Amino acid sequence: MSGFLGKIGTLFYIFALIHLINCAPSDQHYGSELQDLADDLENWMEFLPDAIKSVPINYLAIPGTHDSFTSDITKDSEVSPDGEDILKQLEWLSIVKVVMANWSKTQAYDVTAQLQAGIRFFDLRVCNNTADNTLYFCHGLYSTDVQSVLNDMSSYLSEHPNEVVILDCQHFYAFTDDTHATLIGMLKNAFNTTLLPYAGSLSSWSLSSLNDNNYQVILIYRESVQTSETFLWPSSSYPTPWYNTMNSTYLLSSLDTGLSTRSNSNGYISQCVLTPGVNDILTNLLSTLKQKCAVDFESSRTAWILEQEPGANGVNVIIGDFVDLSDDVFSKSIINLNSKLLTTRNIFMRGISRIGQYINDLKRYIFPKLV
Incomplete structure (x- = not known):
């Protein structure tokens, strides 16, 4: 019975x-009844609903910047080791430096302004200037020195203990083993016990568990180095496909394809950026990267973002150029994608x-x- x-x-x-x-x-x-998750960009992670804070960190939608620290690039900046050899030979020509600056600068905000605008992922391109034995961020030209950025970021995180950042040390120029050791030491000194130890998978960590354990920094280091430090996350933990195109239709289609095959145990970076080639620059000498790759692309970029969903096979980190446009709509749009997680859960x-x-x-x- x-x-x-x-x-x-x-x-x-x-x-x-x-x-x-x-x-x-x-x-x-149901989503129309939800709060604006981007109402306080400076503290947006802290004020997320608990239901979202319990989601794996690699399922959250997180805004980031491409070539993050180029705001200090000007026509007076020196050509850096990642610059083309021909440019190094012609840098004495004033017009060359003007064009280089116009097409090398990818962000208007410095590190503090980016953090205040809700950016939580940073793309680090580091050059060793052997002339003054100092590490700088670079993109064809030298920009801000690394130590000052780390100091500002460390101070911000100390004042915002519930915010978490992802640092992607992606490219290294004029580096030796000793230079790597110096950079890793600088990162360790800046963030110390807030660095998340490598654990193989990100899916076991959420904002809540990171906050509970006082971890605020996930450090990706895309270079194999001999070190005993346990806080370096390898490239495999955060794939970052680059599509190297100025064709926005192809770029957005490729981003969709990449997301459909992403791993659910790792993070994932969607590089929503257009990449100009030499011919693009030569045919637009009087224009700028900001105009051609950000302003002209912004409406398409925003429309693509608004169509996305976080979670399994969804977006995680989305990076862009000139994220300051239209009153930080880039950050706001990405952060508010997380409301879709809350809707599904509810x-x-x-x-x-x-x-x-x-x-x-x-x-x-x-x-x-x-x-």
């Missing part, structure tokens, strides 16, 4: 689930509650002797 009742109960469970699916509110309707939890009610009703009215 109990087996028969169990089968009847299963049937009612299935009917209840079907009813739940039919009656569940749409994401659009519908699911509401569904569980309804199923529980159906089962209780089943017991109470159909099989009162079982209560």
Whole structure:
């Protein structure tokens, strides 16, 4: 008899689930009731709902910058080791330096302004200037010195203990083993115990668990180095496909394809950036990277972002150039994607509650002797 009742109960469970699916509110309707997650960009992670803070960090939608620290590049900046050899030979020509500056600078905000604008992922390109034995950020030309940026970021994180950043040490120029050791030492001194130890997978870490353990920095180091430090996350932990194109249609299509094949145990970076070649620059000498790769691209970039969803096979980190455009719409759009996680979770939890009610009703009215 109990087996028969169990089968009847299963049937009612299935009917209840079907009813739940039919009656569940749409994401659009339910999402319209949610708060603006980007209302306080400076502290947006701290004020996320607990339901989102419990999601794996590699499932969150996180805004980032490409070639993050180029705001200090000017026509007076010196050509850096990553610059083309021909440019190094012609840098004495003033017009060459003007064009280089116009097409090397990718951000208007410095590190503090980016953090205040909600940016939480940073793309680090580091050059060793052997002339003064100092490390600088660079993109064809020398920009800000590394130590000052680390100092500012460390201070910000100390004042915002619930914010988490991802630092991607992606390119190194004029480096030796000793230079790597120097940079790693600078990073360790700046962030110390807030550096998350490498754990193989990011899916076991959420904002809540990072906050509970006082971890604020995930450090990716895309170079194999001999070191005993345990806080360096390898390239495989955060794939970052680069599509090297000025064709926006091809770029956005490629971003979609890449997301469809991403691993759910690692992070993932969507490089929503156009890349000018030499011919693009030569045919637009009087223009700038900002105009051709950011301003002209902004509406398409924003439209693509708004179509995305975080979570499994969804976006994680999205990086862009000149993220200051249109009152920080880049950061705001990405941060608010996380409301879709909250919508899905709430519908699911509401569904569980309804199923529980159906089962209780089943017991109470159909099989009162079982209560």
